[in-house]
Amino acid sequence: FLIQDPKYSFLKELGLQDKNVGVFNGKWEASGPVIQSFSPANGKVIAEVQTASVGDYEKSVAAAQEAWHLWGEMPAPARGEVVRQIGDALREKLQPLGQLVSLEMGKILPEAIGEVVEYIHVCDLALGLSRTLPGTIFPSERPGHVLIEKWNPLGLIGIITAFNFPVAVFGWNSAIAMVCGDVSVWKPSDTTPLVAVAVTKIVESVLQKNNIPGAIASLCVGGKDIGETLVKDDRMKLVSFTGSTAVGQQVGVEVQRRFGRHLLELGGNNAIVVNADANLDLLLNAALFACAGTAGQRCTTTRRLLIHKKVYSEVVSRLKKAFAGVVSKIGDPLLAETLIGPLHTPAAVEAYKKTVAEIVKQGGTIEFGGKVIEREGYFVEPTIVTGLPHDSPLVKTECFAPIVYCIEIPDLDTGIKYNNEVEQGLSSSVFTENLGDVFKWIGPHGSDCGIVNVNIPTNGAEVGGAFGGEKATGGGRECGSDSWKNYMRRSTVTINYSGTIKLAQNIKFGD
């Protein structure tokens, strides 16, 4: 196991061992199958994790429900104080947790640390929210009456997360849900189980210090079976699901079947529209990170460049040069000189190979890359494709790898049309210096995505805004703005202090 190698001593700093328990419900106890966690950089086993059986899941739900009685009644500012301490505990473990994310997920260390920082930022945001959670009073049309909007916690929620943001996505949900008064059961991706155990240990340490039952932040590492059980469980008032569109669609239907609430954060097929007047230095700088960064494994990775015909050749040739400049910097994501790490699994490499073969078969040109890199681990070349039609099924499909399609456009209107013609609606960006075009882009006939940027890449969101996308991206919004509403139920309360009964709309009934 890599955990025995002194090079990875940060694993022990996080309380991880050769064999870890993947279920926490106040106690660490698991009885499901044992799985291995691999480093995508070399294919070696880091350590083992015992996963949740359905029985373990049941115990965790029961413990979380029990713990909710205490947590749901605590004043929100007191819950905020606990979340503040979680932020501080994460600050203390920033380096080792970032290193673990890099080792187990495969993204480069600065991005892995950035992901932990994102969780810390959400804790800060949630702390403020805990003292400002709104409740409105509306004027009543009836004398001696008052209309109040009262928000209460949902209770128990399920959080299912994807492999590519194994810390941040849990943090976005958990920190906000905690101040809202909810308790959660987290089912992380079964290919990043060590990150989930390490994060839960950090949260546990804070809960313990504050004498709060650990079950308010329960963990059930497991695969599809645990995910499906959670989704069908009508004790889960909300299922927050982050993952692929295909799985998210099933999740949405299942949760709807039982009239539960869902928050879906699904796949993207994000475009940058390059206007004729774009600042190309800015664009190239942004596009390199957006297309090739994280080895194409962000939901917000740029997969399509919609480039004005006047600058098309220049953009493609400069992008090829930029890609060539980073090829020597593909490697071990934990090393300081690395800019691009591996794909996460051998299956992802297969999907990349299959897509590249299909591109060639359909007459596309591989302008750059297109090959698997011959070395240990799951490395591929960042890839630039030209020559495919804008509406080719390949271009319209999210392949979770660093492949970008360059497509020529005659004008901004066509760029907007192509941007919007895919089924997904997560992120988008335009590069332009023209103010009128900016407003067209962000207006009613502009980009139909949840994230609509100008002169920045499609990826790299901040926590203050609501994060999520439209259409097949699922429609959910997480993190900032009013996303907290997802985690609470609203009651409209009318209180009569007039001493007489008056009906609304002045309806007379009887005398």
Ligand code: NAD
């Ligand atoms: P995935 O859909 O394969 O898995 C996501 C999670 O769902 C995992 O925990 C998995 O174990 C679980 N799961 C699998 N089958 C299930 C089922 N039938 N019922 C319930 N749970 C089930 O996705 P992935 O490969 O881990 O992640 C990559 C995908 O996630 C990409 O499509 C990416 O765009 C998307 N993503 C979206 C966002 C966003 O915010 N929109 C963020 C990150 C990733």
